Structure formats: C-alpha cells, structure tokens
Amino acid sequence: MVELTADGVEAGYGHVQALRGVSVSVSTHGIVSVLGANGAGKTTLLKAIAGLVEPSSGKILYRGIDITKERPDRIVRHGIALVPEGRGILTRMTVLDNLRMGAYCRSDGNINGDIEEMFNRFPILRERQGRYAGTLSGGQRQMLSIARALMSRPSLLLLDEPSMGLAPKAASAVFAMICEIHARGTAVLLVEQNAVQALKISAYAYVLESGAGVLQGSAEDLLKDRAIQKSYL
C-alpha cells in the first residue's frame, strides 16, 4: 500500500532553493532510500515531509490526506515520525524523559508499556535511563533517537543519515534495527550518504543532485548501475 507520495516538491531557505521539484513515493513494501551528496536536498526533503520546512510548491499526500502545509505537530499526529539529522537528542534531559517526549502527542495509557518495550529492544537505554542523554555515545544516541521516534507509534518513519559519524559496527547495528522496524510493518524512508549499506537494505531508491531527482529504480538495479557506482559507491 502506498503510504506517502511527494509530487514536484519545491522548498528552500530564504533565497536558496534546496528542492527543485522532487517526487518520491513510499509504500509499506520495502524500505525506500534517498541518496545523494552533501547539499543535494535530502535533508530538506525530509524536513518538508515532516513539516519543518514549508514547501513553496508541490504536493505531499499521506494516505490520501494533503499534508503539504500542515504544521509539524499535526504531522506527527498523522503518524509520521522523523529521526532528525544529528539525532536531535535532548542532551540536558534524561534518557527516560527523551522517550517520554517521543510520546508527547499521545494521550493513551500505554506509554509506560511502550517505554518498557523500547527498553527490551534497546537494553542499553534501560541501563542509562536516569542519565542525561548528553552522556551517551554516538551509537547510543542514535538508538535513543530511533526509540524516541517509535514512541509516537508512527506508521511512517523518516530517518536522516542515521549512520553519520558512527563506527562501522555501530552503523551496522543501526541498519539492522531499521530492517527490524520495517519488518514489523512500519514504512521507512531513509536518507543516507552511505549508499552501499542503504541500497543493501532498501527495495527502491531515488538519487538527488542539487535539489532534483536524477535517477530512481530498484535498489538491486542501482547497485549495479555504472553511473551510481562511479559517483557514490
């Protein structure tokens, strides 16, 4: 089932246009990746979907609902969660409070149960629950950031360069976690510079270059593509 479609999205900051008409589509069948160099517009695309940047034109539909001009807090309530670039950890709050903040827009009574589940999936977080999140290592922060996003019970998870700055082992653990999340039925849109790793776990991928889509196809095909291999692999 198609979860999200972005159609001809343009967005920017002041006079700088970061996206010049990008279209992507995400379904529950397989992880979708967006690849590209620094400044290609990958982060802006995720921010536009999450409502943190308002598109100047184009349309973003989520399960048939137009969310193009919605505010970020409304979009979270629709079921889209963002794991931001640089993790966006609340460093001066405890690990436990960070998780609670992830469930900020929920009002059901199962929040503590979900926290317990996150502790089971990420045992290191249980160990560190009372510590300030600023004391965690890079890999632990990434796990916390992902766990926090899951606390809003999203049906679409947006991940912005989750492997950035991580040692290979920690990065592999993060990619394995993303696969597991997807296997449990959450649609995933992954932005990565680490193209090989991303393509290996993805079903479909888009390549952005200076704010526009230049290439798209199944991950399998892209892994074999000459041009891709030259520029990204």
Added chain:
Amino acid sequence: MHLNPYHLQIASFALINIMLALGVYVTLSTGQLTLGSAGFMGIGAYTTAVLTVNCHVPVPVGIVAGGLLAGVAGVATGFPALRLRGVYLAVATLGLGEMLRVVFIRWEVLTGGAVGFTGIPQMGRETLDMLNTYGLNPQGIGLKDNEFTAFSVFLILLLIAILTVWAILRQSSSRVGRAFSAIECDESAAGAMGIDIHYYKVLAFGEGAFISGLAGALYAHTASYISPADFTYHRAVEVLAFAVLGGIETAWGAVIGAAVLTVLPETLRFISSYRYVVYGIILVAAMVYRPQGLIDRALLRRFTAK
C-alpha cells in the same frame, strides 16, 4: 519586638528582584533571551498606578491588572519574537524596552512624564489604614507604625514570591515544562516530536511578561513613586545578570541570584565607592568558575537526595 525597617526594605526589594529574575527565567527556559523585562515591569507599574490613583481601583485589583496587561503585551511581542533567535532577539527586546520607556516619558497626561508618578498607595500604609478602621493597632503587638508598614510589605511580597516559585516549579515538572525544556534543548527536534513550538514559545513570553509586570506593579506599591528611570535597559541587564549568575537550569537559580546580588551591594557599603568594583569582580569570578550559575541541577539533586 523590634524590627529594622531598613533591613526589611532591602529584603522587600530582593523579593521584587526575585520576581523579575523569575520572569526572565521562564522566557529563557524556552531558549528565548529577552531584555524586555524592564519594559514589561514598567507596564505593570504604570497600569496599577493609573488605576489606583486616577480610577480609585483597589490596590490588589490594580496589581493583577498590571500583571495581565504586561502579559498581553508579552504575548503580542512573543509572535514577532518567533522569527528571532539569540542575540538578535535580545537586541530587539532591548529596543522594545527603550521604546516603552519613551512612551512612559512622553505620555505625560497619564504617566507624569520624566518627573515620575507620585502618590501611589503604599501597600504597607494601606494595610495599616485597613487595620485602623477595624480599630486595630500595631502597638498591640509592640510595633511602631513604620516598622509595621515595612513588615507587612515584606510579608505580602514574600507570600506572592513563594506562590510564584511554587507555580513555576509545578509547571517545570509538568507536560508544559517538559515541552519548554525540549524546545530549549533542540527546537527542530522538539517540533519533530509533535510539540507545538509556536504555542509554547509565545506562552513562555507571555508568562515571563506577566511575572515581570506583576513585579513592576508590586514595586510601584512598595516605593509609591515610579519614574521612567526605574525601567531603563540597565534594569533589564541587571535582571538578566540575576538569572544568569544564579543559574538558568532551575527556578531556584533565579531566586538565589537575585537575592545574592541585591543584598551584596548593601553589605559592601563599608567600602563605599568601591563596592560596585567588588560587585563586578564577583560577577566575573562567578561566570569563570561557575558558568552554569550558582545553582545547577546537580547541586539541587544533592540537596534533595538527603
């Protein structure tokens, strides 16, 4: 029983300064650096002065109205402030404060202009008069009239300051408080978590202005004379220093910072003209050795753990 009205007056001004520092703290707890506190204080002070003197409104009503009007002005400032960050917001609010000061000078019919506003009912006197009409007399508990007025002002301020601290601490440990600190830590991450950033930032601005306005109104009824010189940017910078020296991690920082920096110059009177040099040295030393402020969460935790 003997009370020293001079010491009580210093304690009273310390309490007003604590309120002002708390106003700045609330706004700062969402990461918004404001230097508009003196202006909001002025709005509160002039509002209650005009209401109680010109319109003969009871003092408590005047004080609440002063706080509310400042709060409304704060909300109105909070919206444009959403577009500004850090030092830019500080400079803009500084400009706002100066603009308000010019209004206080120019709107002479209402404010008395640069000469100031005199004859504002003094809270202590009012309390004394009220007691007298019931046939009660402070001599009954062994206090002279001036001792009693100073003491009752102190008690009223103490009560309101305690209520304010209580309300702020309660809010800090609530949903609203968690949203405030998430916004302070990382605004876009907070937005991505579903926190309505605009709402909470404007709320923090309004609350801070309300508390500053309340402090200003209380100041007017303590000093019974106000002039635009009481609400200059000097005051705003001084109040920011209270909050920062005390520490902006918890509300207790503002309380301790304001108390220390109000009492300090008084205890240093014996070195007369050098006392502000010492004051300055203490400020610099505090920022070098305790940049997080005198009171931080780690220190608080040590107290509460026992």
